Amino acid sequence: xxxQVLSLxxxxxxxxxxxxxIAVIESGWLTMGERVRAFENAFAQMHDVADAVAVCSxxxxxxxxxxxxxxxxxxEVMVPALTFVATINxxxxxxxxxxxxDIENSDTPHMSISDAAxxxxxxxxxxxxxxxxxxxxxxxxxxxxxxxxxxxxVEDAAHAPAVGEVGRWGDASAFSFFTNKNMTTAxxxxxxxKDASVLEWIRRLRAHGMTTGTLERHRGxxxxxxxxxxxxxxxxxxxxxxxxxxxxxxxxKWNSTRRDLSAxxxxxxxxxxxxxxxxxxxxxxxxxHLMPILLPxxxxxxxxxxxxxxxxxQSSIHYPPAHFFSFYMQKFPGISLxxxxxxxxxxxxxxxxxxxxxxxxxxxxxxxxxxxxxxxSE
Ligand SMILES: *Cc1c(COP(=O)(O)O)cnc(C)c1O
Numbered sequence: 001x002x003x004q005v006l007s008l009x010x011x012x013x014x015x016x017x018x019x020x021x022i023a024v025i026e027s028g029w030l031t032m033g034e035r036v037r038a039f040e041n042a043f044a045q046m047h048d049v050a051d052a053v054a055v056c057s058x059x060x061x062x063x064x065x066x067x068x069x070x071x072x073x074x075x076e077v078m079v080p081a082l083t084f085v086a087t088i089n090x091x092x093x094x095x096x097x098x099x100x101x102d103i104e105n106s107d108t109p110h111m112s113i114s115d116a117a118x119x120x121x122x123x124x125x126x127x128x129x130x131x132x133x134x135x136x137x138x139x140x141x142x143x144x145x146x147x148x149x150x151x152x153x154v155e156d157a158a159h160a161p162a163v164g165e166v167g168r169w170g171d172a173s174a175f176s177f178f179t180n181k182n183m184t185t186a187x188x189x190x191x192x193x194k195d196a197s198v199l200e201w202i203r204r205l206r207a208h209g210m211t212t213g214t215l216e217r218h219r220g221x222x223x224x225x226x227x228x229x230x231x232x233x234x235x236x237x238x239x240x241x242x243x244x245x246x247x248x249x250x251x252x253k254w255n256s257t258r259r260d261l262s263a264x265x266x267x268x269x270x271x272x273x274x275x276x277x278x279x280x281x282x283x284x285x286x287x288x289h290l291m292p293i294l295l296p297x298x299x300x301x302x303x304x305x306x307x308x309x310x311x312x313x314q315s316s317i318h319y320p321p322a323h324f325f326s327f328y329m330q331k332f333p334g335i336s337l338x339x340x341x342x343x344x345x346x347x348x349x350x351x352x353x354x355x356x357x358x359x360x361x362x363x364x365x366x367x368x369x370x371x372x373x374x375x376x377s378e
């Protein structure tokens with residue numbers, strides 16, 4: 001009998017996305033046009049900010065945030081090691097040095113303010129927070145910390161669109177529309193900045209530092225342009241934006257489905273496998289991007305993942321600790337982050353996406369209970 005595989009995270013795509021893509025092709029205008037601008041406006045409006053800049057990825061967005069905020073060579077930026085490497089790479093792209101900060105604890109696996117305070121140096125210029133799993137970090141506290149030290153605050157909001165006051169506390173923030181995120185444009189990102197002039201700087205950096213846009217020139221509103229800085233090609237295209245406009249209309253509903261599924265996981269796991277700990281036991285604003293759990297000590301995570309795979313259930317790890325990847329270990333040797341290392345050694349991510357239903361959650365929890373039960377009796 002063939003069992004249906006429960007995937008970790010699937011995008012929801014349908015007729016509306018198809019129709020939107022066809023309309024772009026029929027229009028004959030493929031990049032940086034009205035749809036990109038409309039998507040920027042709609043995304044900004046949903047988050048209650050004045051404006052936004054669409055880019056080709058969140059990684060590109062984080063790079064531009066740091067550039068436009070003037071962070072570079074000789075500067076240090078605090079960052080969690082419990083993140084996707086893009087967060088760290090953006091710091092390195094501008095020539096600054098990432099300073100890895102431990103997480104608070106295994107229940108709140110967010111960057112620890114007290115560990116950050118202990119790592120302040122006369123080179124520290126900024127803090128890059130990451131809303132792990134969609135659970136918002138304590139933004140007001142980070143804002144106070146940054147203001148006290150005159151640091152800039154950047155939010156890596158890749159996991160957390162359309163929740164709480166995400167993107168509104170950072171001096172700049174970046175979102176991701178990669179395929180496995182809460183909404184997708186295949187590849188894509190969006191940037192906010194507190195200061196309108198910083199956002200305009202980002203808009204210009206996105207397209208080679210040129211002073212006029214492609215569409216303006218095409219329409220004859222502008223005949224020439226100047227280049228005022230070393231820019232990049234980090235543009236979003238109209239196909240991406242057209243999908244984004246459709247996906248955006250469903251984002252809040254999807255986030256809410258993700259939260260409901262997460263709550264169901266919490267309830268069932270507490271009943272069936274109480275040995276398993278679930279981070280964020282205290283209620284947080286969340287976009288519920290991931291469903292992370294912590295295996296009890298002494299269980300082989302690989303064996304659990306193998307057992308789940310045999311039952312047709314995908315699982316993953318978010319994340320291997322970044323300071324242990326060989327590239328960063330060579331550059332920044334000897335770093336020890338005990339809480340991060342313990343968390344990363346036991347974390348397992350279960351399937352979570354709006355295409356699942358409550359029965360799927362039951363199936364995952366039953367599968368997990370069976371796998372763990374078998375292991376403890378062996
Ligand atoms: C996905 C992700 C990114 C990168 O997003 P892209 O749009 O793929 O560049 C950055 N940070 C975190 C935490 C992510 O999960």
